Amino acid sequence: MRRKPGATRWQKWAWSVSALLPGAGPADWKVLREEGDSAEFHIGTLPLTLWRTDAEAYRIALAEATPCAYVVLEPSSDADRPLALKLVTANPHEAMQYSEGGDDLIEKVPMPPALIAWVQEWTDAHFVEEPFKKRKRKKYLEDKVEDGVGDPRIQQVTDVYRAPSRDRKLGSS
Template identity: 25%
Template sequence: MSSDMRLPTIARPSVQVAVVMERQARPNQWEAWRFKLIDVVPAEPAFGSAPRVLRDDGTFQRKLYPGFTVELFRDEAEGYHLNLASGAPVWFVVWRSDDEDPSVAWPETVSVSYTEAGRWLDAQERVDNVPLPADIVAWLQGFTEEHYRPEPKQRRRPQSFLAPGDRQ
């Protein structure tokens, strides 16, 4: 293959979103700051590309973080199915805080995969969630129906048919 040939890029279904987080000063005597995921909203050109403060009254500050792309991958279809099957589908948002300045936190990434969120939690990440709007649920449902194939159930041999050393 010549070096000037390019592989075709595969366009994945995706949606552009922004994350809204809230910071509360001195929520109790043990915490200096508390952070909360408020919403994930469709991206708008007016949001720009830099985070910006929406409101700040000295106690509560709401900040908008634009520029997140949520892509759907066929190999994550089971995670999408689990999210949809939960009865209350959600956005999953990983966020971090600054070790040197505990008054600062920011979202890192956004997903709709239950299994991806589980991997983040296993890695000790902070993961919060907020409900998915109906149009995103429909979009995710369409993709999941097209790509999710449950693994066939395998019949387990009754324990009585196994040698005693092979039994659990």
């Protein structure tokens, strides 16, 4: 993570994910570099787990101009460590699902060449292309019932979707 001074008086620090460190050992907010008010930290190490069911999503991520991984961070109550690692994924669809909740921060980070090669090799070994199967419509109604048709409360055959009501004669006294 990179910490820089905030742009406004309401935000003391601006935090962003600067890089992934494949093969790094365990760390807990270890300072890597400091330059004036800016600093870079190794905030933690998480495994990147690949799933066979997500192989197509990994192919999509690898097909981008710059293949990226996604780091999911959650807010922390500690002022010195405002963010905590939640997940690292190469699946853009999974990252999008985390972004819909609104509480987590998702950072898109370019993958290092060694990580790209590892994900590509794994995806090539596990991806199975499924043939497209066009869905065919059924030519009959399974339950043989049409919604609203045949409702005994409706007297008129021509207007089967109107709400049932009592007939009132207009102009009668």
